[in-house]
Amino acid sequence: MLWVNLRRGLIVSAIFFVLLGLAYPLATTGIGQALFHDQANGxxxxxxxxxxxxxxxxxxxxxxxxxxGDPTATxxxxxxxxxxxxxxxxxxxxxxxxxxxxxxxxxxxxxxxxxxxxxxxxxxxxxxxxxxxxxxxxxxxxxxxxxxxxxxxxxxxxxxxxxxxxxxxxxxxxxxx
Incomplete structure (x- = not known):
């Protein structure tokens, strides 16, 4: 039972890592670059x-x-x-x-x-x-x-x-x- 729960936890963690750690940042960066290139680059x-x-x-x-005069001191x-x-x-x-x-x-x-x-x-x-x-x-x-x-x-x-x-x-x- 312990190994089943551990396996499920690792699978869910891997799925969320791929979705929220890779797919979402890449999608938002792509949209920003495509639609708001100037603003996205400063x-x-x-x-x-x-x-x-x-x-x-x-x-x-x-x-x-x-x-x-110091742009870091907001x-x-x-x-x-x-x-x-x-x-x-x-x-x-x-x-x-x-x-x-x-x-x-x-x-x-x-x-x-x-x-x-x-x-x-x-x-x-x-x-x-x-x-x-x-x-x-x-x-x-x-x-x-x-x-x-x-x-x-x-x-x-x-x-x-x-x-x-x-x-x-x-x-x-x-x-x-």
Missing amino acids: SLGKNGSTLVGQQWKGAQWFQGRPDG GGSNLGPRSKELLDTYKKRAAALERQGIKPTPDLVAASGSGIDPDISPAAAYAQVDTVAAARHVPDDRVHALVAAHVHGPQWGFLGAPHVNVLELNEALTGLQ
Whole structure:
């Protein structure tokens, strides 16, 4: 009786190993590669993933959210809306933007909840047009048109808000000379 139960247990274990350890992962990977190839491979561009926010140094680049620059350190600051430390941080960030000639917008001052948000609002992108155009010695209207071409609407037309992926915008900016 012991050997019968042991044999049944081993057979069931082998079946579940094949189904859940081999067939299911291979099927989901195949479906992901076939239907969502770009996303399944990290949505990589020339300078990194379009799914992860990056830091850009210099007035010649569009700036993303102030998320710290470490893509492995996800998460918010956990500071509440009445936090003096959070308010002071926002004031410093807004002052730094104004010194660069950029009108502060909420997503250029406040970090994202994830700490790695790659997108900004169209308003935040348009607020940086004059600064980027001056730093690159390019007419404002060309940079403005570039931003307009990179505004993504809500997903499926109704989920979320319009946004601009900063990595995609900066990669397109390199070809604007």
